[in-house]
Amino acid sequence: MGEIWDSFYQTFIFEDRYLYFLEGIKFTLIIAFFSILLGLILGVFISIVRDFHKQTGKWFLLSKICDIYVYVIRGTPTLLQLMILYYVIFKTSTLSPIIVGILTFGINSGAYVAEIFRAGYDGIDKGQREASKTLGLNYLKTMRYIIFPQALAKIFPALGNEIITLVKETSIAGYVGIVELIKAADIISSRTYDYFFPLIIAAIVYLLLTFILSKVMKYGERKLNHVVSG
Template identity: 45%
Template structure:
């Protein structure tokens, strides 16, 4: 017990090393939240373009571009995308590493979110489109007043799971020397030469955050099911 307390003191209290964990946690949450916002906005637009082409044949060129984008992003590792954006795209620009990470993870998330939205849109019965058109709505009006509300309601739980996945994916941000939560644990390890306590602490923090988010998604799913029965 004394050894454990000594190790905890040496890893976190001595030299105020706990600040690495706190600041790293803040960076991780910031990157995750803003990347998710980018992913949801971009993913929604991509899904609208692709589903519009699949449903009525419009926006063919834009749909092709979006399809290529999704294929490339989903077919390459996120860490490689992060390195390309930092060392190639922004190589000659003085830019915040946090902003680079937000852009990289946001663009990556957009590809997956777009497929979530697209599947939600295409899951709506085609009779809903016909009902909207029979009421005199244009395709756009039918899409945004009848189809989208139902589709978004159906995919919200899946978007919650994407948020969880994105949170864990940001752990590779240290590849561009961004001091996120994972990097913070590694910095402490390099100071104390003790890998067990700092790295397991980081793992425990990720696990706690994931468990909290999983619980929130489960509660949201239950509420959506209840609302559907009314």
């Protein structure tokens, strides 16, 4: 018992080490939140550009650029993307590592989100677009009022998966010196030579985060459910 208390004391209380954890949680949350946001915006935009090209034949070049982006991002490891952005592209800039992290994870997630939405659009009966066309609605209105809402309802579980994956993936931000949760745990355990509490705490925080996220997604799914007719 005394040993465990000692370990706990060394990990959290001595020299106010719990502050490292709070800092780590803060940065994990900041990076996760903004990269989810960026990923959603990018992904939806890219999926619409590609779908517009598919439906109308217009915007060939832009759509090809989007294809290449999705191909490259999905074909390389996230860690490598992070390192390239940090050590190569933003090497000489004074951009905060946090921003580089958000950019990396957001750009990375955007490619996956784009693919998820594409599957969503493609899964909708093409008769829905035809009906909309015969009612005089153009591409953007059809997308906005008919295709996108239906697709969103259908892909919501897949989107939830992607968001949870992204939150966990932010843990590699420590590689470029961002003190997120795992890095915080690492810093402390390297001082105490005791890995138990730091790692367990990190795990519990991630579990809590993903638990809350999946609850939120489930709630959204139920809200959207009337849209999915079968």
